[in-house]
Amino acid sequence: MSKKFDKQNYKNAVKDYQPKPNLFKNCLKAFVVGGLICVFGQLLMDFYMNVFDFSKKDAANPTASTLILISSILTGLGIYDRLGQFAGAGSAVPITGFANAITSAALEHKSEGLVLGVGSNMFKLAGSVIVFGTVSAYIVGIIRFLFTQ
Numbered sequence: 843m844s845k846k847f848d849k850q851n852y853k854n855a856v857k858d859y860q861p862k863p864n865l866f867k868n869c870l871k872a873f874v875v876g877g878l879i880c881v882f883g884q885l886l887m888d889f890y891m892n893v894f895d896f897s898k899k900d901a902a903n904p905t906a907s908t909l910i911l912i913s914s915i916l917t918g919l920g921i922y923d924r925l926g927q928f929a930g931a932g933s934a935v936p937i938t939g940f941a942n943a944i945t946s947a948a949l950e951h952k953s954e955g956l957v958l959g960v961g962s963n964m965f966k967l968a969g970s971v972i973v974f975g976t977v978s979a980y981i982v983g984i985i986r987f988l989f990t991q
Contacts, residue, residue: 872932875925879936883909906937913938917945944968 886908890901916922922942926933933939944964951963965972 868930871928872930874932875929876932876935879909879933879938883936909936909938910941913941914945917942918949940968940971 883905887898887901887905890896890904891898894901896904913922916925922933922938923946926939926942933942944967947966947968948960948964951959953959954963
């Protein structure tokens, strides 16, 4: 027997025992949790606009910072990870998911020290997102500059 045939037989045998995910239920949970996170963000923004008399543009920064802080604290307490297991992509899409990724990596490597552990490993997962966003913004800025002159 060839290895390919053995692999195929194994895949077929395992397929029968794998649980079938309920796609509708998973999508619904992701939609609801992601939506609730966004609603909470909107409530925070309204809070900053009404209490501190910020404009919509000025309220965006403290809103994002507050969401990042809350997400990081919940990640440190292990609560956000349970939310992620329940909601799937619904907890990963908003800015809170990005903060969770960075905080989780930092907590995972804290035993290696602040610089070599936390500092160097914190952006392993999120680093590619930051680089892609920065480079994309630079390219779009150049294109906009060239075509608006």
